[in-house]
Amino acid sequence: MQARVRALETLLTEKGLIDPAAIDAIVETYETKVGPRNGAHVVAKAWTNPAFAEWLRVDATAAIESLGYTGRQGEHMRAVFNTPGTHNMVVCTLCSCYPWSVLGLPPVWYKAPAYRSRAVINPRAVLSEFGVTLSPETQIRVWDSTAELRYLVVPERPAGTEGWDEAALAALVTRDSMIGTGLALAVGDGQ
């Protein structure tokens, strides 16, 4: 693919159809500016600020935009909240729809057939492959992103974080916990 893509870039550049510097700028945006830290900020704010959490529930696009996270593959956002009895998980069985504005570019597994095929039929087995075991009574809600709405899972706030500020809480929010294939880190993990 390396040679094939290089030939394509060379051709389109010589035809004046693309600007290689624009490609550099796109890559740099997703390497340095847009990634799961954006989503972690949104989640930590929702954990500490009930008014923001409510706004996120009723108009996620506007609430997220208020923190400066907008744009491609985040134009129409919905936030879904885990509770003690309900676990949310997001998939795109038809392609690779993913909330870029808050999570950045999707990981390979999210776009691959194993995840896309099984998330809707056997999510507990998929979760076990991520090391997540839910109680057998927990209701699992899988959201298949078949339209232009992009979903952000708000995981449950870990125990023992009373009084923590947004920045400390955001460090507990993993990318996978916002897709629903993980949980937020427990206090003491990954610190």
Place this chain on the structure above:
Amino acid sequence: MNGPHDLGGQMGFGPVAPEIDEPLFHAEWEKRALGLTLSCGAFGAWNIDESRHARENIPPAQYLSASYYEIWIRALETLLERHRFATREEMETGRPMHPSAEPKRVLKADMVAGVLARGGPCDRPLHTEPMFAAGDVVRTKNFHPETHTRLPRYARAKRGVVEAVQGSFVFPDDNAHGRGENPQWVYTVVFDAAEIWGEGADPTLTVSIDAWESYLERV
């Protein structure tokens, strides 16, 4: 279309293999593939729905063995050829041989931040009322078009409940084929796993899709 992309419920792909500390890109060409796809999208010659349909049309054996950025590049080549920006021969050699179509715009580096921040909203105002409301019981239609659709096979002819009216959006089944945006109301429809998967389904599982109004019938 019933293409290789419509993966919900298929079996045999093995376990999900999350990578520890996965890099954002696994090769330099993946970075260029991302940038090329977005840069060529800026030509304004095709829309996201046509682009998705081009990916779905990759032959199944190729689609299922390709990485996602390879899927993007294969579809991009199809679109560039279809819209007369490049011929196959040019793309193979990397050398221009023929004049190309005129793009509506060429994405320059200083435009990137603005273009990415704007994105491409696809909600459109509608002056009709939604046909369904939250709580309505509906059934998805059973159809198998050879053209683009966003109703997955596993969710066809299934009974579900409308959970929310999400707004009105461009209708991809038309927009992918140059038939106009023809916006429709979109609903989140929730199905019990037993309705979709029958015997042995996880009793704690519900699955939702976002469905355009014409995918649904009242029960």
